[in-house]
Amino acid sequence: MTDRPQPILKLRRLGIDTYKEAVIYMREDCHVCRAEGFEVQARVLVSLNGKSLTATLNMVRDGLLEQGEAGLSEHAWKNLDAKEGDQTHVSHPPPVHSLSYMRSKIYGNALQADQLQAIVNDIVAGRYSDIHISSFLTACAGGRLNEQEIVHLTRAMVESGERLDWGKELVVDKHCVGGLPGNRTTPIVVAIVAAHGLTMPKTSSRAITSPAGTADTMEVLAPVDLDVPAMRKVVEKENGCVVWGGSVSLSPADDLLIRVEKALDLDSEGQLVASVLSKKIAAGSSHVLIDVPVGPTAKIRSMEMAEALARYLEQTGAALGIGVRVHTSDGSQPVGRGIGPALEARDLVAVLKNNKDAPQDLRDRALDLSGHILEFSPDVKTGEGRTLATDILDSGKAWAKFQAICEAQGGMRDIPQSPYTQIIEANKGGQVTEIDNRRIARVAKLAGAPADKVAGVDLHTPVGTKTETGQPLFTVHAESPGELDYALNYLEGEDGIIKIKEE
């Protein structure tokens, strides 16, 4: 009789990207599959370098892997620090006890703090497959989390990751629920607020499906890949920063939940509150302003929805010791002119420098938000924040502060110009009545944004502009002729992205 075969396989990098899902690829006739009784789609514990994660099994039928080899999805490969040829140990994962709490929630029971903590910890540890996460989100949606459970869930998400402490009583932050294209107020707000002396350590995201995230736009002007110690130095020196949140591990459960929520197109109030507030509490904020654009095509469609959301945000914030103020704004139109990192950076710099041609709507929004945040400070009276913000901006102090922040983050950069552009002209005279945000964003992406910083779309005629035949409507910017072609080819097949009504 031979020795019992060891469940060890040699790793081979297949380079398959499944986003955040861990997948292990094994041969159907693999001795480990036989010995362990693994079936397709089984959950398998993969251990390497003292780390381990649970992966979903995909079987490989022919020549992709040699006998004795296994492959990993890129997500699993990176999480295990795998190297070509590493020997990995595969086995049955231990049972995931928190799934019984999830089933209890499905059956309508309220969950306790420790039960929600166990669920969140297991999600962060990768023990839930997408199927489990989807079930958990669904069980909590439709108003099935009570106020106490929302507080427990938010706290559990904070506890599952790192938490920053700035050693100050007043640390302010902002968040926008359901962003609008071009609405790049954050760097302006940070500059104004920090210039007044408040602490505002801002972490922002990169684009997932849009042509630019705040981190992408800020990166045009300064480095944003700062770790926590580097971020701390900037904030100690300049009171504020705008860095990429991805290099800081705050509320790691949130990224995993949001991905599945997006696939379900499910916005549950409880999850939204826990998602927003857990990130802010983990970032060490004491006070946060939440901007809720309301409009027929925005995420929040009515004032009633906005008010209900505001109530949950404020109650949960109070329970967890963070001051929350909700500001509703007009969500019916895009903001500014540029769409794409460099073009948006140009707009926000124009506002900070008080240029005459700076987009007024972007300036107004930034001043509104800055005013509210300044009022978190005990030395600013309610109702006087906006005037103070305007003074700081108009005086040039905000621009000076922004430049100092950029220097502290690693050095301010010049905004690059795109080598290839194409003007799109009006084919008739009249008045611009509508701009299709979704399709104009697609043009910017086809032109290369956000990977190519200079790529994007520059809008020349906001809604209401009177146009003549041949007048430039917008300019497409690209880094290569091929990408410009992609965007222009798409435009050829599409009509009415900018609607003009003949008069």
Place this chain on the structure above:
Amino acid sequence: MTDRPQPILKLRRLGIDTYKEAVIYMREDCHVCRAEGFEVQARVLVSLNGKSLTATLNMVRDGLLEQGEAGLSEHAWKNLDAKEGDQTHVSHPPPVHSLSYMRSKIYGNALQADQLQAIVNDIVAGRYSDIHISSFLTACAGGRLNEQEIVHLTRAMVESGERLDWGKELVVDKHCVGGLPGNRTTPIVVAIVAAHGLTMPKTSSRAITSPAGTADTMEVLAPVDLDVPAMRKVVEKENGCVVWGGSVSLSPADDLLIRVEKALDLDSEGQLVASVLSKKIAAGSSHVLIDVPVGPTAKIRSMEMAEALARYLEQTGAALGIGVRVHTSDGSQPVGRGIGPALEARDLVAVLKNNKDAPQDLRDRALDLSGHILEFSPDVKTGEGRTLATDILDSGKAWAKFQAICEAQGGMRDIPQSPYTQIIEANKGGQVTEIDNRRIARVAKLAGAPADKVAGVDLHTPVGTKTETGQPLFTVHAESPGELDYALNYLEGEDGIIKIKEE
């Protein structure tokens, strides 16, 4: 300006098995990803040979695919009848409207018949990812489907596939909720019932995670891969059949739902009722007997659970015009002696031939079930079914009928013998108090069951048997020395699969 690039890619078979999930593999730098703006995990419409399906996008980072190529998971490859080098068209899938009904259910609204039909149709068409299916199942679990919705869901599942019509008023069927190891009554029951002249066109499943399904066991004795016309010929000639349900497309939604339910370990009553009855109605049954084994380690653990389930089954059956009778049975122990296709076939043939050493428990169960089914017939009085069934079995008519059915299905086969066996002996004297069903099933699977028909475990000492040191407890059967070793190696590391209490 170049022509707009066509979203066409050349297919290459990668041989990756993701079970029933459609996945498309594309290069990250693929022109189609760029042009269409596809991101990792996007849902993509893949069209080929006049067919199309929605697949989840996985990106490939290095040499797996050439420029201009795409790969498909085996499920997608087969469903599209793809051939190496085929040109496939990929595009954005149309929006899935029924997802809004699913969200409505999440928010607690009852769904109408047409809404549930739209959801089921989209699931069958592959428009729901596993994430969506998980959300739908969760939204319906925990008693959130009312009686009317269960009826709608069952009907929708019937309508989504083929439906058989036998041209008879009385067409009987049976189903077991949560099977027990070795409980291979079906072929015996079909033989008895068909011998009496009732129509019983039985479709059975192959094993998914167990060492044998009824179709696997029946295949030892006769072909089971019959299509509907072939199945019809057998039933017209012999009144009954036992064929594999996989070659008949009945209630195709069920397979897709069950897979995700298993991953969630979620048994919702509504889904269970819809799953069982939709398959039976689609199979053209007018009356169905449902066997519910009740026991502490069975799927249904108490008589209260069994009674609640029975009520739902009977009510839904009545609403859909099918007679349903629920029979509860002892679910505390395995049935028969053999575990594995050939060994189980041997046991059921022994019962049909009235061999003296035939397993009595298997015979008793088959007679109970046959008796109840015979009572569906107007010419059999209530309470007299079992006596009639016993007469048919004892007279040899059932055995004759079974042989005739096997001949009609393509020819009766001899039961093969395993070339390699190993007897496992008791290491002490005493009395057998417990057999670990889960682990004894694992031994049978490691030995090669159900892929190798002859492989499995033959139990010699049911619970209650008095044993002496060295007495054979069970025999492991295998087709190759290597597989026998796998099973024996596993046994070396495990103890107490059969518990013996010293007296």
